[in-house]
Amino acid sequence: MRIVPIASGKGGVGKSLVAANLSIALGQAGKRVVLADLDLGASNLHVILGLPPPKTGIGTFLSGSSGPFDSVIVDTDYPNLRFVPGDAELPGLANIKPSQKNMLVKRLLSVDADYLVLDLGAGTGSSILDFFLMSSQGLVVTTPALTATLNAYLFLKNAVFRLLYGAFGTKSKATDYLESLRRDGASLQKAYVPAILEKVAVIDPERHRVAVERLARFRPRLLLNMLEDPKDAEKAQKIRRSCQEYLTVRLEHLGILYRDDMQNIALSSRIPIIRYKPQSILSQAIYRTADKLVSTEDEVDAPLSLAELEGSFQTAELEAESDFGAKLSYVEDLLNSGALTTGDLVETVKSQQFEVDKLRRENQFLKFKLARAIGQGFAG
Numbered sequence: 001m002r003i004v005p006i007a008s009g010k011g012g013v014g015k016s017l018v019a020a021n022l023s024i025a026l027g028q029a030g031k032r033v034v035l036a037d038l039d040l041g042a043s044n045l046h047v048i049l050g051l052p053p054p055k056t057g058i059g060t061f062l063s064g065s066s067g068p069f070d071s072v073i074v075d076t077d078y079p080n081l082r083f084v085p086g087d088a089e090l091p092g093l094a095n096i097k098p099s100q101k102n103m104l105v106k107r108l109l110s111v112d113a114d115y116l117v118l119d120l121g122a123g124t125g126s127s128i129l130d131f132f133l134m135s136s137q138g139l140v141v142t143t144p145a146l147t148a149t150l151n152a153y154l155f156l157k158n159a160v161f162r163l164l165y166g167a168f169g170t171k172s173k174a175t176d177y178l179e180s181l182r183r184d185g186a187s188l189q190k191a192y193v194p195a196i197l198e199k200v201a202v203i204d205p206e207r208h209r210v211a212v213e214r215l216a217r218f219r220p221r222l223l224l225n226m227l228e229d230p231k232d233a234e235k236a237q238k239i240r241r242s243c244q245e246y247l248t249v250r251l252e253h254l255g256i257l258y259r260d261d262m263q264n265i266a267l268s269s270r271i272p273i274i275r276y277k278p279q280s281i282l283s284q285a286i287y288r289t290a291d292k293l294v295s296t297e298d299e300v301d302a303p304l305s306l307a308e309l310e311g312s313f314q315t316a317e318l319e320a321e322s323d324f325g326a327k328l329s330y331v332e333d334l335l336n337s338g339a340l341t342t343g344d345l346v347e348t349v350k351s352q353q354f355e356v357d358k359l360r361r362e363n364q365f366l367k368f369k370l371a372r373a374i375g376q377g378f379a380g
Helices: 016-029 046-048 056-061 098-109 126-132 146-168 173-183 185-190 193-203 207-219 231-246 261-267 281-295 307-336 340-380
Strands: 002-007 033-038 081-084 115-120 139-142 220-228 252-258
Touching: 002 016, 002 126, 002 340, 016 046, 016 056, 016 081, 016 115, 016 139, 016 281, 033 046, 046 139, 056 098, 098 115, 098 126, 098 139, 126 146, 126 220, 139 146, 146 173, 146 193, 146 207, 146 231, 173 193, 173 207, 193 207, 220 231, 231 307, 252 281
Parallel strands: 002 115, 002 139, 033 081, 033 115, 139 220, 220 252
Antiparallel strands: none
16 A cells, blocks of 8 residues: 655645545546545545545544444545545544644554545644655655745745654664753754764664664655746755755655646535546646556655656756646637637636736745844844
């Protein structure tokens, strides 16, 4: 069974939409898929799938009122896809106990499927990080927006530190060193993994060996969502360089997805875009992503070379250009056929301009904060 945890550094990047549609695509490819809603405390994946509100789910299982775990796995009308609801209505579910988390992990690992897709909550809570680290090839969804890419990197940074703590154990010189950095928040914020490993290699060689081995197996993947322009694909390179330089993590690019207004219509209709409009640019990109997962099934234990990783980013940029051309052709066909009026096109351009203006203001605000922080640093 391949485990595909899907996470994001912040909300609103389309993580759950990716999880739902990607699971459907894998099922259509003949793979037996179990999709679990692990966005505990804010579970709404059943809405995206078009399913009725669940009577049981992870919440009722953890409370002991649902019986065996198999009883909360429900069938869907999508080929080869079963679903584990999360039960958002149960209070306190977002903060499960370590014993509950461990029990849930064991039950999830015991399901009979080819793919276990985990839709995780946004942020960097310990449970979210542990669910993400159930696989060495977890998927991080982000958008080209500056705050989203920054949060995607910070999520991976927290995942790496969570991995280091696990490699160092509870009582070791390496853990003591990490704890000394954590107590001084500024030191931990400035510290980067290569320097930490260099220090640990001196004070605790055995733990250093374990950490290096685990980091070598950690090969997360990136999916860039809600693109507007082919140049947006270049934003992924910044995350890649930061991960390689500061975290010693080699990030693979799984692909790109363009923003599509059809998605909003599909969501309001409670129909996944891949079923509502399977020939749309967005749906075809999801199918392409599923094909990549299936075609690399034999590479789970074989790390990609540096050239192959670089190639994945180049491929994503080519996909961005190709999909953008297809998107323009699609709009032109709609205009010529009368399905899209000039007024509709004007409204679309206006909405996109609003998004551009919003990002511009966001960028100016961040530049202001950065300049002020630099000025305070010089003053100090």
